[in-house]
Amino acid sequence: MSQSMTKLAPAFVILAGAVGLGGCATKSYVREQIAPVSQRVDSLETRLQQTDGTAKSALxxxxxxxxxxxxxxxxxxxxxxxxxxxxxxxxxxEKQRKRPRN
Structure with a gap:
């Protein structure tokens, strides 16, 4: 093995590890992570519609x-x-009544 190859070997190992460990998220993982936020947004939208209806009624x-x-x-x-x-x-x-009669 040449001397330059021994110097580059650790760099290749680090690069291969970074590519292997940094994979893309799957659709199911993203859905799992988004689900609680989506539920809260839906809940807030429902409350907003109720509040909007109440405000319109009050107006x-x-x-x-x-x-x-x-x-x-x-x-x-x-x-x-x-x-x-x-x-x-x-x-x-009243003025006419109070006048003395002559």
């Missing part, structure tokens, strides 16, 4: 309540105007 209820509040405000404004008119008529009547 619809809030919008309905806002519309009802606007209607109530308009009715209150109308009633306030009518009450003010009645109050003015009562004040006029």
């Amino acid at each position: 619809a209820e809030a919008q309905a309540a806002s519309g009802q509040a606007q209607n109530n405000g308009q009715r209150l404004d109308q009633i306030t105007g009518r009450v003010d008119g009645i109050d003015q008529r009562l004040q006029v009547q």
Whole structure:
């Protein structure tokens, strides 16, 4: 054996060991490793859909309540105007009663 060959022999052994030990992962191994993460993602997606549904429902209820509040405000404004008119008529009547008659 030549001297250069004896120097290169350990390098070939290390290279062969690295190639042999560093093989690719099998599909089943990858599936096993991904399965717990996939289950958690599925669970989170389900919870997200439920939360989204709850949020949409709450938004619809809030919008309905806002519309009802606007209607109530308009009715209150109308009633306030009518009450003010009645109050003015009562004040006029009271003034007429308090005037001394000659």
